[in-house]
Amino acid sequence: MAAGERWTETGLVFTSRVGTPIEPDNLRRSWYPLRDRLGLTLRFHDLRHTCVTLLLDLGVPPHIVRQIAGHSDIGVTMKVYAHASLDEQRKALGSLSDRLA
Numbered sequence: 001m002a003a004g005e006r007w008t009e010t011g012l013v014f015t016s017r018v019g020t021p022i023e024p025d026n027l028r029r030s031w032y033p034l035r036d037r038l039g040l041t042l043r044f045h046d047l048r049h050t051c052v053t054l055l056l057d058l059g060v061p062p063h064i065v066r067q068i069a070g071h072s073d074i075g076v077t078m079k080v081y082a083h084a085s086l087d088e089q090r091k092a093l094g095s096l097s098d099r100l101a
Contacts, residue, residue, distance in 0.1 A: 052081045057088075 008019040016022050022030075031044045048069070055065045066077040 049081070052077070056081055 003018045006018045010019055010021065012019075012021060014022050014027060016026070028044065035042065035044075052065055052069050055068065056062065062074055062077055065081075066074045069077060071077045
């Protein structure tokens with residue numbers, strides 16, 4: 001790490017150059033040039049949606065996803081993100097069919 005002894009370990013994914021929490025305005029100023037250089041069109045906030053959706057798709061319990069996302073209520077997590085994939089819907093209905101057979 002370039003910061004060497006000045007580095008502060010916070011466990012955060014996005015930090016300043018010395019590991020401290022990054023100011024939102026500085027994050028935006030850094031994100032958009034990087035995004036444009038990579039030819040992407042997504043907003044920084046879209047990364048949050050992607051993370052939550054992937055965690056739910058991986059089967060992480062919703063109460064854990066709620067904690068990771070920082071939602072105050074699990075209803076927010078489930079209402080906004082719990083749109084089950086078509087494969088998961090088929091799997092659930094297949095399990096129900098097996099049980100009823």
